[in-house]
Amino acid sequence: MADDFLMRGVEVTKKLWGERAGGQEFPAQKLAPEFFMRVAEFCFGMFWSRPNLDLRSRSLCTVAQLAALGKTDELKGHLVGALNLGITRDELVEVLMQTACYAGVPTAVSALNAAAEILKPRSDGKGS
Amino acid sequence: MADDFLMRGVEVTKKLWGERAGGQEFPAQKLAPEFFMRVAEFCFGMFWSRPNLDLRSRSLCTVAQLAALGKTDELKGHLVGALNLGITRDELVEVLMQTACYAGVPTAVSALNAAAEILKPRSDGKGS
Amino acid sequence: MADDFLMRGVEVTKKLWGERAGGQEFPAQKLAPEFFMRVAEFCFGMFWSRPNLDLRSRSLCTVAQLAALGKTDELKGHLVGALNLGITRDELVEVLMQTACYAGVPTAVSALNAAAEILKPRSDGKGS
Amino acid sequence: MADDFLMRGVEVTKKLWGERAGGQEFPAQKLAPEFFMRVAEFCFGMFWSRPNLDLRSRSLCTVAQLAALGKTDELKGHLVGALNLGITRDELVEVLMQTACYAGVPTAVSALNAAAEILKPRSDGKGS
């Protein structure tokens, strides 16, 4: 059953980030490699892979929460995942702008600044 | 144009809470009535009413952020709004459970406790 | 010199809350009475009593921070202190409303709701 | 292996709260019963039951974090657990007082107020 959680989690992360998901990239991954297996089981195996809510909605809600909590590093990773699921750049910008209402303007600005590294401005220069 | 924001905002809040939206219910509304007009213009007129993102997604993201930020009073109001938009009880429970990953278990428990006042458990007793 | 901090602190708290400041009112005060002496020395003896910034400004900044941090119990105490220093009800409402910009709308609403217990609405019914 | 996590988690919660641990008490437990199984596996099965750190230290760190994060409901539960592990009332008061340094005075006061419901003041009236 734990293997189930792990397998189900891996299936979700592949949809978000492709095969290379879970590659050892952070300094923390050398320090505590088991940690990342456990949290992948927890986040993606126990929650994201549940029925009752579509992946698109889970991705948008995660982007919204990471923005509100000021976790800009993980936000960038999940913006990449959201694009891979087919969510558009414009939709993501809307989620981040709306963050100003609930978490304050500076938090939204930080999220948009982080997002600018991932979401290319439109070539017509009109932004959102 | 400000009137535009106000009008557009009112149209959104009607979809979320019906005609009685904006009724003076909180102690704060007597203390600072203009405040609530201004923030309705800001939140609903300037952001929620924008194109590029559907109302369902905006509602889910708001529920997700209020849960993550521990704002349980406003969370209850937005859970009611989400149900009025046609989002199901089960979908909302999924959003709140997933909060444990990004904001910690105690924050998710608080959100689920608050939600239990709004979202009736299923009559078959199976919960989510 | 510690006595200095304590004495200077007591002088400040008298200006904020009169002679009865420091009365044992919270459950925590029975549990950890020394704690309250130490933090009074720290907050009021080491910082509030310093020169370079007037008491009015210190009081407004404290109200602003407690509102932004969602510490509504202590906020109520400091709103009382602010009124005792001669800061007006209208000024305090402005500080709390402006909190929406930097800490988000729900945080400002909570602060205004808490404040409504301390700051009586104007008798002409016009609010702020 | 998931069963392992669940079993290991149950062993920890018994040490903290006895046999009745995991009883359905919160409104959230009716709303989302599976949630509580999953988070028990995660918190107690995947982390608390690991070697390398003794239970006493895990309990103190959890009390410290819940106090710092302002999660007073869960704090009360973990104070009960800490007492059951043999950690003394005076040790717990020290942890909560020290919170003032890192999370600010109001957060420490809230934690101490919550703790006063669980930790009886000493009969000699001397507090901490």
Place this chain on the structure above:
Amino acid sequence: MADDFLMRGVEVTKKLWGERAGGQEFPAQKLAPEFFMRVAEFCFGMFWSRPNLDLRSRSLCTVAQLAALGKTDELKGHLVGALNLGITRDELVEVLMQTACYAGVPTAVSALNAAAEILKPRSDGKGS
């Protein structure tokens, strides 16, 4: 009336940062240019430009809140604005030091570190 908010907002930002206020400097400004117009209307047009509270107090409260919330980027911008309004370096240092009481020592240290880039230490080497 929206134009009013925008115009009133611009008048405030000129006092804080001169004519160049609102220049497109952040990556976020290319990504979401309308966002910055809306939040300027909201923050400066709807709140800062209201009567009942002087600009000096609004500036001090904003500095206090940004410090307490750990928003060091926006803090630096508002420290520049505060100096332009005639608030002294020493007054600002007092606001930031006092933050330790309400938001904890590490938050105050971060704010003071950020401020050290904006507020030059006194030439006599005496600091605050």
Place this chain on the structure above:
Amino acid sequence: MADDFLMRGVEVTKKLWGERAGGQEFPAQKLAPEFFMRVAEFCFGMFWSRPNLDLRSRSLCTVAQLAALGKTDELKGHLVGALNLGITRDELVEVLMQTACYAGVPTAVSALNAAAEILKPRSDGKGS
């Protein structure tokens, strides 16, 4: 008595960081040198040096709180202090991993990433 607090505080900081503790390293220390004397008195003189709780437990709780609050700069300093007190690298990694339960996965990842600069991975490549 204040001198007592200062002296007691210095004794604690020596155990954590040796003689060079309190050296002027941060930009903030030039800007507000007295601030650091006051907070050392408060944190180390008034709390850490109290009886009733051993230094090891105080250090673990501080590491836990700084991780949960996302204060990664001060976390690094206190990880060094914890190692100097004889707390092991593996114990510290356990404290940081467990943070995921109470403050969310992204907060634990940030803490582990910061810790990787201080706690060298084991030479056998097995991490924790």
